[in-house]
Amino acid sequence: MSEPLxxxxxxxxxxxxxxxxxxxxxxxxxxxxxxxxxEGTCTTRGMDAFRERYRTMFDAHRDVHGRVDERIVLGEHVVELEHWSRVRKDTGERVSGTVVVRYTEQDGLIRIAEFLRPRG
Known part of the structure; x- marks a missing residue:
């Protein structure tokens, strides 16, 4: 059986x-x-804004890493438990966290990325 897109x-x-x-x-x-x-609020929309968001993050950090520990698939949606870490280039400080993310596919690409983080 092939992997869902x-x-x-x-x-x-x-x-x-x-x-x-x-x-x-x-x-x-x-x-x-x-x-x-x-909260379901759109924080970034469109490829120009998306590219700038991640360009800024990649430019400011090194050793960017994420890993998926759990995955649930339902149709065009995948929900993943992700652990991430990166090192700030300016200070050398390692930052890390855990996030639940939902990706939704549309037209053969990821259309929606929703990040669920603990409050605080």
Whole structure:
């Protein structure tokens, strides 16, 4: 049985993220990508804003890494438990965290990325 497209896209974008490869990372996302926060508020919309968001993050950090520990797939949606870390280039400080993310595929690309984080 072949892997659902949304899972393949999620894996591909994570591999690109871990290499800090902005072009390969953005290639996994829809031109009208939407990034939602834990309240469902759109914080980033469209490829230009999305590319700038991640360009800024990749430029400011080294050793960018994410890993998926759990994955649930339902149709065009995948929900993942992700652990991430990165090192600030200016201070050398390592920052890390855990996030639940929902990716939704549309037109063969990731259209929605919703990040659920603990409050505080």
């Amino acid at each position: 949304v899972v393949a896209l999620s894996k591909r974008q994570l591999e690109a993220y871990n290499r800090a490869d902005l072009d390969a990372f953005c290639a996994c996302y829809h031109a009208d990508v939407m990034v939602l926060d834990h």
